[in-house]
Amino acid sequence: MDDLTQTFIQESSELLTQMEDALLALESAPEDPELLNSLFRSMHTIKGAAGIFGFDPVVEFTHPIESVLDQVRSGERVLDEALAELLLQCKDHTAYLVEQVTGGAEIDPETEAKGRALIAQLTGQRVASAPVEGSEQGAPPPAPSAEQESTPPAGGSLWLITLQFGRDAFRNGMDPASFISYLGNLGEIVDLIVQLDHLPDADNFDPESCYLGFAILFSSGASQQEIQSVFQFAEDDCTLRIVPQAEIEAAFMASRDQLPAEHAQRLGKMLQAAGPKAADRVPGRAPGKQQGARPGASHESSLIRVDSARLGQLINLVGELVISNAAIKLRVEEQGLAELNELVETSEHLVEEIRDNALQLRMVQIGDTFSRFRRVVRDVSRELGKEIELVITGGETELDKTVVEKMTDPLTHLVRNSLDHGIEMPQDRIKAGKPPCGTLSLDACHDSGHIVIRIQDDGAGLDAEKIRRKAEALGLITPDQVMSDKEVYQLIFAPGLSTKEKASNLSGRGVGMDVVKRSIEALRGNIEIDSEPAVGTTVTIHLPLTLAIIDGFMVGARGERYVIPLSMVEECVEMDSSQWQLDEARRYVNLRGEVMPYLYLSEFLQIPEADQRARRESLVVVRIGQHKAGFVVDTLYGELQTVIKPLGSLFNGFRGISGSTVLGSGEVALILDVQGLIQAATAQMQLH
Amino acid sequence: MTQQQELGELAGQYLTFMAGNELFAIDILRVNEIIEVDTMTRVPRAPEFIRGVINLRGGVVPVVDLAARLGAGITELTRRSCIILVGVPHAGREQIVGLLVDEVREIIDIGPADLRPPPDLGGYADTGFIQAMAQVGQMFIILLHVAEILTHHEINQASAVAERLSGEADQAEPIQ
Numbered sequence: 001m002d003d004l005t006q007t008f009i010q011e012s013s014e015l016l017t018q019m020e021d022a023l024l025a026l027e028s029a030p031e032d033p034e035l036l037n038s039l040f041r042s043m044h045t046i047k048g049a050a051g052i053f054g055f056d057p058v059v060e061f062t063h064p065i066e067s068v069l070d071q072v073r074s075g076e077r078v079l080d081e082a083l084a085e086l087l088l089q090c091k092d093h094t095a096y097l098v099e100q101v102t103g104g105a106e107i108d109p110e111t112e113a114k115g116r117a118l119i120a121q122l123t124g125q126r127v128a129s130a131p132v133e134g135s136e137q138g139a140p141p142p143a144p145s146a147e148q149e150s151t152p153p154a155g156g157s158l159w160l161i162t163l164q165f166g167r168d169a170f171r172n173g174m175d176p177a178s179f180i181s182y183l184g185n186l187g188e189i190v191d192l193i194v195q196l197d198h199l200p201d202a203d204n205f206d207p208e209s210c211y212l213g214f215a216i217l218f219s220s221g222a223s224q225q226e227i228q229s230v231f232q233f234a235e236d237d238c239t240l241r242i243v244p245q246a247e248i249e250a251a252f253m254a255s256r257d258q259l260p261a262e263h264a265q266r267l268g269k270m271l272q273a274a275g276p277k278a279a280d281r282v283p284g285r286a287p288g289k290q291q292g293a294r295p296g297a298s299h300e301s302s303l304i305r306v307d308s309a310r311l312g313q314l315i316n317l318v319g320e321l322v323i324s325n326a327a328i329k330l331r332v333e334e335q336g337l338a339e340l341n342e343l344v345e346t347s348e349h350l351v352e353e354i355r356d357n358a359l360q361l362r363m364v365q366i367g368d369t370f371s372r373f374r375r376v377v378r379d380v381s382r383e384l385g386k387e388i389e390l391v392i393t394g395g396e397t398e399l400d401k402t403v404v405e406k407m408t409d410p411l412t413h414l415v416r417n418s419l420d421h422g423i424e425m426p427q428d429r430i431k432a433g434k435p436p437c438g439t440l441s442l443d444a445c446h447d448s449g450h451i452v453i454r455i456q457d458d459g460a461g462l463d464a465e466k467i468r469r470k471a472e473a474l475g476l477i478t479p480d481q482v483m484s485d486k487e488v489y490q491l492i493f494a495p496g497l498s499t500k501e502k503a504s505n506l507s508g509r510g511v512g513m514d515v516v517k518r519s520i521e522a523l524r525g526n527i528e529i530d531s532e533p534a535v536g537t538t539v540t541i542h543l544p545l546t547l548a549i550i551d552g553f554m555v556g557a558r559g560e561r562y563v564i565p566l567s568m569v570e571e572c573v574e575m576d577s578s579q580w581q582l583d584e585a586r587r588y589v590n591l592r593g594e595v596m597p598y599l600y601l602s603e604f605l606q607i608p609e610a611d612q613r614a615r616r617e618s619l620v621v622v623r624i625g626q627h628k629a630g631f632v633v634d635t636l637y638g639e640l641q642t643v644i645k646p647l648g649s650l651f652n653g654f655r656g657i658s659g660s661t662v663l664g665s666g667e668v669a670l671i672l673d674v675q676g677l678i679q680a681a682t683a684q685m686q687l688h
Numbered sequence: 689m690t691q692q693q694e695l696g697e698l699a700g701q702y703l704t705f706m707a708g709n710e711l712f713a714i715d716i717l718r719v720n721e722i723i724e725v726d727t728m729t730r731v732p733r734a735p736e737f738i739r740g741v742i743n744l745r746g747g748v749v750p751v752v753d754l755a756a757r758l759g760a761g762i763t764e765l766t767r768r769s770c771i772i773l774v775g776v777p778h779a780g781r782e783q784i785v786g787l788l789v790d791e792v793r794e795i796i797d798i799g800p801a802d803l804r805p806p807p808d809l810g811g812y813a814d815t816g817f818i819q820a821m822a823q824v825g826q827m828f829i830i831l832l833h834v835a836e837i838l839t840h841h842e843i844n845q846a847s848a849v850a851e852r853l854s855g856e857a858d859q860a861e862p863i864q
Contacts, residue, residue, distance in 0.1 A: 666726075
């Protein structure tokens with residue numbers, strides 16, 4: 001598949017997503033002109049692009065949709081629920097068609113029939129709701145937009161299109177002939193003159209430049225805008241003038257003097273041969289106006305598409321740069337080269353900035369992922385006969401693209417769970433004294449170097465008794481085990497546990513939650529669930545912002561060195577029993593009124609005894625979400641930039657260690673898994 | 689394919705080395721490089737035969753103590769200790785693993801006629817790591833089955849450690 005087709009696929013999928021977003025957003029704001037425009041534009045652009053690539057099935061299918069959307073946009077047709085539903089189906093079908101044609105597959109009759117059925121439904125409705133079939137020819141649209149101020153004359157009217165391609169048209173991959181042949185799809189090309197007045201003499205002729213100009217006499221029922229859209233992709237590479245029948249003569253008269261005599265004559269002949277004697281109308285439409293700037297085009301042009309592999313490589317290199325800079329710093333300190341200190345500091349500062357910028361490149365807003373669920377919520381709630389509203393907050397929160405990608409499936413699962421199990425049927429909700437419409441909220445925010453994603457529903461909540469019974473039946477717990485409700489809720493992450501009596505096609509097979517938990521833990525994140533009967537359920541996910549480089553804090557225990565992600569370190573205090581209230585037996589410390597468990601790092605990591613015990617021990621307080629714990633270490637080395645290296649599949653599942661990093665000295669230091677350590681410390685405290 | 693034919697396929701060049709007072713050989717094509725022992729970082733609570741991890745030009749590579757892995761005790765580090773880096777298929781990908789050995793000897797040619805099947809010790813000993821035996825002069829050399837060095841058995845053992853770790857961590861939540 002060539003690059004261009006690839007671009008087409010990518011663009012269509014983006015446009016279709018845009019279309020879906022617009023459709024869903026229109027449900028709450030049906031009159032929003034910006035949304036209606038965006039709806040039209042997306043279908044329109046797909047059609048145009050498909051036309052250029054010659055993907056006829058897509059063009060055929062999208063053309064009637066575009067017409068319907070045009071009517072919707074001009075206010076001739078109301079976008080009601082049924083139409084929105086139909087358009088969503090059309091969107092899905094278009095996506096399928098794009099996939100098929102770009103894969104080189106023939107469209108099978110079944111698909112074709114489905115497409116025709118959709119179109120018949122669309123246009124059938126059109127006749128019903130807008131009986132004046134010819135309305136686009138006559139009646140002025142209620143809300144004329146700038147582009148539409150010249151309502152096209154009756155079908156089959158003549159247009160004079162003058163088209164002058166720019167010098168760089170060939171270099172930019174434009175093929176003038178393909179535009180003209182595509183124009184043929186909209187109507188009939190009555191006559192065409194190739195204008196070569198820009199052609200230089202042979203000495204100055206550059207074979208790679210384009211000097212072509214065309215004057216086309218075109219007969220079509222299409223609107224001016226439709227004609228203009230044919231050339232949309234060459235917008236930047238050509239000067240386009242589309243003159244309606246009524247103005248042809250005037251325009252010709254006005255421009256005759258500027259044209260070389262030969263051309264003027266030929267053009268005159270062409271017009272005469274076609275024989276339109278149009279009524280006088282005021283000419284003088286500014287050519288600039290015809291260019292109808294695409295809204296949002298300026299925004300698009302400020303973005304650059306970059307292969308993510310290249311970004312990955314850049315970040316790897318920055319990682320190496322960080323390590324080698326740390327090595328230089330170490331040497332300079334060792335050798336006591338005071339005069340180099342400042343230079344090293346400067347370069348360290350720069351490297352830090354480069355690192356932050358490079359990582360920023362991979363950051364995407366989570367909002368796009370969130371809004372994908374609008375469709376899920378809509379479809380599922382319809383299927384189940386529930387009323388559910390999706391509330392999204394914090395969509396602008398950014399996190400690493402890799403993390404976002406890996407979060408899509410777990411999030412989908414959690415959302416579906418909430419829709420299926422969480423939120424009750426409207427009548428049950430009314431009985432429970434709640435509004436019939438349930439609310440599912442997706443929320444994201446940053447918290448101490450982590451991103452926190454919350455999925456909250458106001459449904460029935462988890463049934464602790466039911467989960468208990470099921471867990472007992474599965475042998476996960478014993479009947480005499482004493483557990484708090486919160487502990488019972490965590491059981492739903494155990495494999496094989498689903499309390500739904502009957503598996504639906506959405507959820508309830510009990511294969512999901514453990515997979516969700518595992519995929520989140522694979523990202524060095526964690527997931528918690530909290531629930532209150534009749535009030536709702538909240539699932540909270542903590543994820544690291546990035547998987548590549550972090551600020552680390554190095555500590556030492558019995559001569560071994562370990563790195564803790566700095567963002568998780570709350571504070572470091574001296575381990576001093578005269579200052580803090582310590583319970584040595586039960587291993588907890590009262591730090592300014594806050595009680596938290598602690599553990600000796602050397603014991604937990606089974607570090608062999610060193611010759612002498614450190615004189616001063618320190619307590620490093622770490623926090624994830626609401627969980628805090630302290631680690632007792634011998635030495636605090638301070639901050640360092642840490643490039644996270646995977647420890648290899650051999651060490652998968654080691655709870656105490658989450659990765660490794662290479663120090664400036666070339667040694668490998670291990671990164672502590674704070675999550676696992678906090679859990680261990682908490683467990684140890686409760687054990688005593 | 690007869691056993692002798694199968695063995696014949698193993699003929700080729702081999703790197704010989706000492707580990708736990710035994711002479712071993714591995715297929716030279718499996719060997720990426722041989723490096724001196726530098727600082728190794730211990731991995732806490734890992735099985736005994738995982739000696740630690742090293743920095744190999746920016747990548748982090750685990751080092752397996754071959755003698756310890758084969759039950760012949762922990763290798764003492766000497767001036768001649770070496771790490772042989774080999775590619776081992778694991779979890780669908782080739783992972784670079786360092787083998788800590790006492791001493792690297794030489795590269796020898798082993799012909800089809802020199803090869804013998806692994807000894808049958810009647811199930812009393814795990815011979816999975818022996819690919820074949822090769823007779824060189826009066827001596828027998830064990831051709832090491834590199835892929836078997838990190839078999840599922842060992843991974844299970846490693847996971848068991850992980851389990852133990854998480855077990856302790858999860859005593860408050862007695863499921864898992």
